[in-house]
Amino acid sequence: MFEYYLLFSLYELFHGTINTYNIKKSNLEVECIRKYALQPLTILLIFLAGCGSSDPFDVNESVDSSELADQEITQTNDETTQDDFIFRLSSEKEQYESGEEVELYGEIEYIGEEDEVTISHAETPFRFSIKEEMRGYEIGYAVSEIGMSRSLTREEPYQEKYEKNAVSGLADSPEGHEAFVEAFLDHDGFPVGYYVVNGAASFAVDGERYEIEGEVDFKVE
Known part of the structure; x- marks a missing residue:
């Protein structure tokens, strides 16, 4: 401006x-x-x-709109229970516009017998690994491995919203991947495409490790 x-x-x-x-x-x-x-x-x-007034994502041109329209969304909400914990992964919508904020959430709930439990984790207990399937590009999720902990009260879910995060410049990255990630980080929203999100809650309780996973998908047109 x-x-x-x-x-x-x-x-x-x-x-x-x-x-x-x-x-x-x-x-x-x-x-x-x-x-x-x-x-x-x-x-x-x-x-x-x-x-x-042009589309800020130049990489949008590399997606066939007819092929994208044929992609069917499997689920925008997933829930997995392991022992005394429930992990939920969700996308607010099945389809977003290019440049629109994509709303993804990770949530964990303790359902055991204690009033509360303390979990240990990295910078965040959640991981969001995203792949744009039509190009085959993965959007890595970097998390600082600093030791943190938090208390979970029984039947009171703890939720975090996805914040854009990516890793680029890897030696084995496919052609065009770095430009795609740079555009992803430099602009609001996601480039046009079909995305599959593999999310997880990763934490430990009294030395016992938990890695509870879920999967959702969405499109950006």
Whole structure:
């Protein structure tokens, strides 16, 4: 947006200068200035306005819209129980627009006999591994392995919302993957595609490890 403000300011400056100049010079001289100074600036403003309205995800062009339309969504909610814990993974919608915020949630609930239990985990107890199936691109989920803990009260779910996170520049990444991840991180929402999310709650209780998984999918058109 800064470029637009700068160009409009220059336009006003030129226009004001010409109006002042008009007081002192002939109409012919003024028209020459308008032709050779204002017209190129006007063309530049129109060009930038057109660029600003284009899709921010250049990688969208690599998806066949008809193939995407044929993709069927399996489920937007998944629930898995292991011992005294329930893990839930959910997407708010089956389909999102390009640039729209994708709402994914991970949730864990303790259903044991104790009033509460303490779990140990990394930076977060949740992991969201996402793959865009039509391109075959994986969006890794980096989590700091710092030791943390929290108490879970019986039958009171703890939930976290997915925040965009990705790993790029891996040695074995397929062609185009790095550009895709950069576009994913630089803009709101997700690029057009069909996404499968493998989520998990990863934590420990009194030394016993838990890795409870679930899976959902959604489309971005």
